Amino acid sequence: MGxxxxxxxxxxxxxxxGGMTMGDxxxxxxxxxxxxxxxxxxRVDIENELRHYKAHxxxxxxxxxxxxxxxxEFFKYFAENFEMLGLKRLIATCYKSxxxxxxSQGDCERAICQIYEGDKNGNMIVDDDEIGVxxxxxxxxxxxxxxxxxxxxxxxxxxxxxxxLFREYVAQLVQYGKKFLIIxxxxxxxxxxxxxxxxxxxxxxxxxxxxxxxHFRSRYEDTAVAxxxxxxxxxxxxxxxFTNLDIQKRHEILPLYKKYTLAEFPKYDNYDAIExxxxxxxxxxxxxxxGVPITFMDKYNSDQFEIIGCSxxxxxxxxxxxxxxxxxxxxxxxxxxxxxxxxxxxxxK
Numbered sequence: 001m002g003x004x005x006x007x008x009x010x011x012x013x014x015x016x017x018g019g020m021t022m023g024d025x026x027x028x029x030x031x032x033x034x035x036x037x038x039x040x041x042x043r044v045d046i047e048n049e050l051r052h053y054k055a056h057x058x059x060x061x062x063x064x065x066x067x068x069x070x071x072x073e074f075f076k077y078f079a080e081n082f083e084m085l086g087l088k089r090l091i092a093t094c095y096k097s098x099x100x101x102x103x104s105q106g107d108c109e110r111a112i113c114q115i116y117e118g119d120k121n122g123n124m125i126v127d128d129d130e131i132g133v134x135x136x137x138x139x140x141x142x143x144x145x146x147x148x149x150x151x152x153x154x155x156x157x158x159x160x161x162x163x164x165l166f167r168e169y170v171a172q173l174v175q176y177g178k179k180f181l182i183i184x185x186x187x188x189x190x191x192x193x194x195x196x197x198x199x200x201x202x203x204x205x206x207x208x209x210x211x212x213x214x215h216f217r218s219r220y221e222d223t224a225v226a227x228x229x230x231x232x233x234x235x236x237x238x239x240x241x242f243t244n245l246d247i248q249k250r251h252e253i254l255p256l257y258k259k260y261t262l263a264e265f266p267k268y269d270n271y272d273a274i275e276x277x278x279x280x281x282x283x284x285x286x287x288x289x290x291g292v293p294i295t296f297m298d299k300y301n302s303d304q305f306e307i308i309g310c311s312x313x314x315x316x317x318x319x320x321x322x323x324x325x326x327x328x329x330x331x332x333x334x335x336x337x338x339x340x341x342x343x344x345x346x347x348x349k
Contacts, residue, residue: 058086063154111140190312206241213237256284291341308343
């Protein structure tokens, strides 16, 4: 889904946590309609995830191309941990009307590119004069030819892209063969442009946020139904890290203990598959097709399971369909539609 109004595109630099489309955050939708998309990822959440990837960054060029360095904890994290990670270069492209100073407030009429190549004076502090600042000819849109040339220089892209451009953003990273670690919403798993990447083991989920929910810094009202509100923040459920960096988590075996029974694992009305409502309940003695919640992808191990398809985009293989009940894209159980399901099958030992 693209953004037609250029005024919305002008907010790209402020979309550090715009990858959410949750049902329990009504204020988020209201903010989008009002063209207000200033949501910023907390440093603690970045640190909690990035600690698992340290080995991937040595001698690499990191790009944060949807970031306002004035407020971006992504840029600050990599700049302040430049030597510890052994980075080669850190680049951030910033949309126009952003400040060239990393830690102060202000505006700039031109889009900029900032480059940091480590501590030069030995004080182990990220000084302003150590950050190279270059004005861009265009507006800083990550899809522009100018920014694509910068993307080509990068080894790994780490940021939180705008949710409305998530499909385009990932497609660009794949097109140019980039490694990445980005934030998105779990609903993106079943996008017809994204799901084949999961099925083909070209993308997977990272370690994630506690409880699959996060608080993002924002000046908008938090209308989430959950009770853990925090001042100056919006709570967003269903957010996840998407990556193609290999991590131990994706190779861990999911322990199975339940035995199959027809009563506990009924077949769908219109699919030749059984319903498994919880990933932890996948039967240990069944090797047929089964439907599991999309949260299963957080436990997915391609050595243990095979992905057949999903119910949200019509990707289910024809040989696993029964005569249609109401909709060929959605499973039904006892006449009622079942929410999004990933169809999987255990691999034989």
